[in-house]
Amino acid sequence: MHFTSEQRLDDGVIERGFTLGEIPGVLWMPASASASAPAPLILLGHPPLGLGKMYPRLVARARRAAADGFAAATIELPGSGDRPRWAAAEQARADLRRAMEAGEPVGDEIVDALILPLVEKSVPEWQAALDALLSLPEIGGKVGYSGGVISIGIRLAVVEPRIAAAGLFAGSFVPRAMFEEARQVTIPLHVLLQWDDEGNDRQAALDLFDAFGSKEKSLHANMGGHTGVPQFAGDAAAQFFTRHLSQPPTTPAVRPA
DSSP states (O other), rough: OOEEEEOOTTSSOOEEEEEEETEEEEEEEEEOOOOSSSSEEEOOOOOOTHHHHHHHHHHHHHHHHTTTTTTEEOOOTSSSSTTTOOHHHHHHHHHHHHHHHHHHHHHHHHHHHHHHHHHHHHHHHHHHHHHHHEEEEEEEEEEEEESOHHHHHHHHHHHTEEEEEEEOOSOOOOHHHHHHHHHTTOEEEEEEEETTOOOHHHHHHHHHHHHOOOOSEEEEEEEEETOOOOOHHHHHHHHHHHHSSSSSSSSSSOOOO
């Protein structure tokens, strides 16, 4: 991990840009974090629109996390932002746009092409970022994952034992294969659903929630479209992470060999 920039925001949060190989990312630290008082970490997921476009929403989420005593970090997804273009992903997005503009159902073939390769490519990158972030002395304790493409969150919850809790947004297409993985998820979940999300299959989202194997899972459904998430929904998600990440970890946060 190579840090490329650093600035202190007006609320005292320290924002540091970094690169991990060719992958850009951003780390936000609460002013209170130190080697003697390391902060738990929340990984901030986001849609594949590029960190530049998503920055205002990401920094707002990071500021809230810092106010609650957490570090927050994110990385650029494959094929997004300034990363090399990914022909297969571009084609899948074009196929999706054509189907939606024509008012046609978005078939399983398009969803699989759009989501499954993204999951396969991005999850190992999130794990590599987690390795690097947890090596910093001012970060320690439990790890959470928040938002972004829900299938990425599902895969991380299954394969990454260092993630103790996840807040997921049921606002993206989900391949049928991910439902089987959802049954393997056992960590606490906080799932947000916008009831009138124009680009989301509500019944599929409800079926996915039912499939999750977690003993502790809660579904928070609000009226409104994809971008109409109410402020209190963010407050509830923040309380979820405070509840699950603030306690001391029961096992060392070490990635298994």
